[in-house]
Structures are given as structure tokens and as C-alpha cells.
Amino acid sequence: MGAKAFQEYIDQSEYQEVLDLPKLYKNISEWYLKANEEQLAKEALQKANLPRQNTN
Numbered sequence: 001m002g003a004k005a006f007q008e009y010i011d012q013s014e015y016q017e018v019l020d021l022p023k024l025y026k027n028i029s030e031w032y033l034k035a036n037e038e039q040l041a042k043e044a045l046q047k048a049n050l051p052r053q054n055t056n
Contacts, residue, residue, distance in 0.1 A: 003031035
């Protein structure tokens with residue numbers, strides 16, 4: 001549930017460019033690990049390491 005809350009926060013943010021996405025996705029990964037969702041945790045960590053996309 002914690003991971004979903006973090007993802008919802010990211011998805012609902014009007015200004016994603018100011019979010020610390022690597023930190024948020026690392027937190028999501030930790031929540032997935034606590035829930036024994038290793039594949040989802042790995043995917044979240046991969047997102048944490050992606051370069052920031054320019055949306056302009």
C-alpha cells in the first residue's frame with residue numbers, strides 16, 4: 001500500500017520536474033521489498049536510475 005501511495009503522489013503531481021524522483025522510486029522499491037514483491041522492487045529501482053525526461 002505504501003508503494004501505491006508514493007506512485008499516486010508522483011502521478012498526481014502537476015510539477016513532476018521538481019520532485020526527487022530517484023528518492024521516491026527508491027522508497028517505492030523499499031515498500032515492494034517489504035511486501036515480498038521483488039520484481040516490482042527491481043522495476044522501481046530501474047526507474048530511480050533513469051535520466052530525467054524533458055516533457056517540454
